[in-house]
Amino acid sequence: MRPIIPDYLAEALRDVEPDTSGEPAGYIPELAAANPERLGAAFAMIDGEVYGAGDIDTEFTIQSISKPFVYALALSDRGFDPVLAKVGVEPSGEAFNEISLESDTGRPLNPMINAGAITVHSLAGTEGLKPRERVERVLHGLSAFAGRRLKMDEAVCVSEMEHAHRNLAIAHMLRNHNVLTEDPRVIVDGYTRQCSVLVTTRDLAMMAATLANRGKNPLSGEQVVPEPVVRQVLSVMFSCGMYDAAGDWATQVGIPAKSGVAGGLIGALPGQIGMATFSPRLDGHGNSVRGVSLFERFSSDMGLHVM
Numbered sequence: 001m002r003p004i005i006p007d008y009l010a011e012a013l014r015d016v017e018p019d020t021s022g023e024p025a026g027y028i029p030e031l032a033a034a035n036p037e038r039l040g041a042a043f044a045m046i047d048g049e050v051y052g053a054g055d056i057d058t059e060f061t062i063q064s065i066s067k068p069f070v071y072a073l074a075l076s077d078r079g080f081d082p083v084l085a086k087v088g089v090e091p092s093g094e095a096f097n098e099i100s101l102e103s104d105t106g107r108p109l110n111p112m113i114n115a116g117a118i119t120v121h122s123l124a125g126t127e128g129l130k131p132r133e134r135v136e137r138v139l140h141g142l143s144a145f146a147g148r149r150l151k152m153d154e155a156v157c158v159s160e161m162e163h164a165h166r167n168l169a170i171a172h173m174l175r176n177h178n179v180l181t182e183d184p185r186v187i188v189d190g191y192t193r194q195c196s197v198l199v200t201t202r203d204l205a206m207m208a209a210t211l212a213n214r215g216k217n218p219l220s221g222e223q224v225v226p227e228p229v230v231r232q233v234l235s236v237m238f239s240c241g242m243y244d245a246a247g248d249w250a251t252q253v254g255i256p257a258k259s260g261v262a263g264g265l266i267g268a269l270p271g272q273i274g275m276a277t278f279s280p281r282l283d284g285h286g287n288s289v290r291g292v293s294l295f296e297r298f299s300s301d302m303g304l305h306v307m
């Protein structure tokens with residue numbers, strides 16, 4: 001039988017390849033130096049089968065795609081109420097690195113923007129963990145979603161920390177409101193390490209498939225987080241995962257999704273498939289230009305819009 005899906009993916013990549021619009025993230029020097037031509041796409045089915053085309057085994061940093069997974073870990077480690085008390089679930093309609101806090105409580109609007117994700121990082125693992133143990137919990141949890149042991153890119157982490165003034169400012173605001181209760185610099189350091197975890201497009205598809213498979217990794221069979229946690233995470237990805245482009249995405253693509261500034265993009269369809277693309281040039285919202293085009297195409301070709 002002809003391998004229909006790899007052919008389909010290769011053709012989709014050929015069609016978007018000429019689009020060289022956008023720029024790799026400039027505010028993290030190590031990312032600005034990335035090869036902007038890289039391009040890959042992978043589908044992971046909930047039975048563990050993976051189809052891919054292009055650069056699906058090239059490693060890059062997970063960046064904001066870590067946010068929904070660490071949100072899942074925090075919900076699972078601490079329970080819903082303590083996490084919801086600190087981070088809301090409303091779309092901000094603002095850029096990912098805006099402050100976007102509720103004016104009365106200082107609670108970040110959602111866990112997908114930096115303010116929310118920095119707070120969520122502080123809630124990963126059981127209460128009272130040392131910062132290093134918390135980072136270990138995050139790395140272990142992300143690895144369980146991927147089904148293999150992941151590691152961090154120290155160079156990207158150091159590069160981002162040297163320029164993390166904006167995230168540090170956000171963290172100080174959060175500390176001022178007692179949303180963060182620890183040293184802001186220590187939390188931002190942990191969050192930056194979380195963003196520096198190296199993944200491939202294949203890994204991201206498998207991580208998305210773990211969400212699509214209601215929290216159970218299709219390869220290892222491990223139930224990484226409970227099913228109600230996955231429902232919460234996918235709902236927030238649907239409404240907030242693409243930042244101030246979330247409404248366009250919901251109407252045009254209609255798949256719970258999350259992007260990262262290294263150029264990764266994931267989508268997860270419950271009970272069906274995890275999808276991932278990689279292309280480092282970003283649009284003005286911080287989302288991969290060719291990744292967005294690919295997802296628009298996947299959604300329309302295969303009727304994947306959830307509505």
Ligand code: DON
Nearest residue numbers: 063064096195259260261286
């Ligand atoms: O906090 C930051 O700015 C980065 N480590 C992650 C931002 C990100 O990936 C935004 N997504 N498109």
